[in-house]
Amino acid sequence: MLPPLRRVHLLLLAIGAAVVLSCWQVGLFDVQRLRDGAQGLGDLLGELFPLRAQRWPHWLLPLWDTLCISVASTALAVALSLPMAFLANRRTAPHPLVRHLARGVLNLLRALPDLLLALLLVAAVGFGQLPGTMALAVHSVGMVGKFMAEAMEQADPDPAEALFSTGADRLQVFVHVLLPQCLPAMLDLVFYRWEFNMRSAIVLGAVGAGGIGTELISALRLLDYGQVTALLLVVFLAVALVDQISSQCRKNFTR
Known part of the structure; x- marks a missing residue:
């Protein structure tokens, strides 16, 4: 030894x-x-210089689409992650086998690249914002659900045990004890995930998932590097704005 x-x-x-x-x-x-x-x-x-931003009015709608994809995918991911977290943590899972299966599903979703998911969903439902939103939501569930489950397992066990002793069921403990205890950390994660989804939504536009990424890949294919630079500047400003909004929301919700 x-x-x-x-x-x-x-x-x-x-x-x-x-x-x-x-x-x-x-x-x-x-x-x-x-x-x-x-x-x-x-x-x-x-x-890359000089910048060519003559088409900027045509970028506003794709930029709005990208923002909507990030918000919708994050909201859908949270809605799907809550039941997964209920099944994947040992305090509320109805059976150890269910918990292991839920953990396995979360691991699988986290392992699937969002770009691959977007390609598959584009082939299934067609081009546009819908496949991008669904791809980011499914991929996000793997991370958000895992974090929620682990946060609930690490929470103070005394309130949960006290509520169980009064005859409460697992769902009541989940709603009235575990969620309130973990809410600040979960909100922090949700806003970070929104920032991540905003950046990922731009990349997914390159495979037909809509948004400003479609404009960016079109400029690259045309070798219009001046327009690429202008688009990158627009993307940078949009992501910086989302980061700032997210930071302010985290400060207000986690005080």
Whole structure:
């Protein structure tokens, strides 16, 4: 049996070896390629200016669509995560097998890339905001539901046990004890997830899920880099605004 300090040293050595091997595998040690890439990047940056924002009125509706996708997907994810959290935490799950199955579903949803989900849903329901909203909602349930379940398991057990002792059922404990206890942390997560979904909604526009991402990918396909720069600036301002709103909401709700 190795002493604890020796095990830590071996673990750090293994992690370091894995990092070095991964960096080598992806080409981070290819100095010539990095040098050529830096030169190509410099040439590309030169083509990004001047900005071409003549089409800005045509960007307002796609930008609004992206915002709506982020809000709707987050709201749908929260609505689906609450019953999943009820089934996935050990205090309210009706049976250990149900809890393990619910955890497995959350793990599966979290493992599926939102871009892949969007592609599948675009093929199923067609282009537009609906597949993007559904893809982000399904992917978000995996993270939001897992966090809610774990927060409820880590909550103070005394109020729940006291309510159980009065004859309350699991649903009453969930609604009247666990949700109020975990509400500040859950609201914090919801607003962070909204920020994430706003950024992801832009990417999903590249696969036909609607929004400002569609405009961005169209400009890239036309090699209109001046318009790409203008769109990136618009996207940056929109994401910064969402981040600011989210930050203010978190401060007000979690005081």
